[in-house]
């Protein structure tokens with residue numbers, strides 16, 4: 001970063017959501033040397049509290065922001081935050097709101113913020129994979145005001161997936177198919193659970209570790225039901241469909257993706273992640289049977305997603321792969337692998353691979369997007 005950034009107008013940053021990813025994002029943001037940082041962190045909102053410092057007293061490195069936020073008397077109030085940020089935009093400040101929640105209510109406010117000229121940066125998939133009307137409103141609001149929305153971390157966390165896809169499309173390449181392992185949680189689970197051998201750790205135990213490592217959604221069932229992958233496929237499909245001719249079905253929401261859930265029927269609708277994890281061992285034998293069947297065929301189990309543009313199909317589910325297939329041999333930890341088959345990248349696809357979940361890599365993807373505004 002050049003020292004010129006000290007003379008540039010700093011971007012005022014408001015963070016909504018200070019959980020796993022949000023806290024790590026704030027740490028990474030504040031670790032940019034202050035004399036070089038193009039940002040001022042001026043507002044924090046959790047689900048219950050808020051802290052608005054204004055642009056003249058931004059949050060500094062080593063600021064005890066967590067305790068300040070926890071003891072703040074100001075309740076969380078996104079309406080008030082919207083008017084505070086709108087006033088800053090009106091006085092010619094550059095403003096970015098970073099949504100680090102997984103909340104639908106927060107996502108529903110993106111069109112309002114974008115209309116007001118507030119840039120939106122987020123790893124939250126809800127707005128881009130939910131109701132098609134919300135996505136249309138977001139695109140329209142951004143086009144009208146010029147404020148940007150950037151969501152690289154919604155697919156593959158910090159891995160470059162959305163940016164290269166946008167570049168392939170903008171430069172006139174034709175996407176034939178995108179396929180891969182899109183879930184860090186599912187990757188970790190099956191890399192550990194299914195190695196080609198008939199035995200190994202219990203399914204419920206690897207799910208519990210994936211949660212402890214911070215790979216899962218706030219409720220792990222949102223990963224195991226395949227919806228997290230379906231959301232990512234919807235985000236990519238909409239990018240492909242926007243502004244290009246394609247035979248992909250127009251997805252009303254992620255629920256339109258053909259998705260094979262791994263949730264045992266009796267555990268459907270369990271309200272808390274803790275209870276879900278507690279009851280999962282009851283179904284370990286069912287998952288062990290699938291592992292034995294795959295092993296008999298010299299195969300491993302992997303949860304994959306496909307956007308088949310040429311075939312006009314978007315689907316997610318558990319599949320079996322030979323033990324020498326790249327999905328079996330080259331993945332470890334929470335790795336995602338995403339293969340872009342395009343007219344240019346054919347017959348060998350463009351491949352992106354690496355950790356696809358976890359606080360550090362996700363926060364990096366969010367901060368990387370914020371830096372794109374500079």
Ligand SMILES: NC(=O)C1=CN([C@@H]2O[C@H](COP(=O)(O)OP(=O)(O)OC[C@H]3O[C@@H](n4cnc5c(N)ncnc54)[C@H](OP(=O)(O)O)[C@@H]3O)[C@@H](O)[C@H]2O)C=CC1
Pocket residue numbers: 016017018019020021022045046047048076100101102103105106123124125153154156157184214215216217218356357358359362
């Ligand atoms: N973890 C990962 O590897 C990845 C995560 N993501 C996405 O990043 C986002 C954050 O995930 P993660 O940090 O793991 O989840 P967490 O549950 O740790 O954090 C989410 C935070 O959002 C806060 N929150 C919820 N609703 C509101 C609201 N209305 N206003 C303000 N704050 C709110 C919660 O606050 P409180 O604590 O006060 O209840 C919670 O701390 C999610 O959208 C997830 O899908 C994307 C890629 C990878």
Ligand SMILES: N[C@@H](CC=O)C(=O)O
Pocket residue numbers: 154155156157182183184185186215216217223228356357358
């Ligand atoms: N729960 C998700 C987190 C990243 O999007 C995953 O496991 O991939």
Ligand code: NA
Pocket residue numbers: 152153154155156157158159160161162365
């Ligand atoms: Na990404």
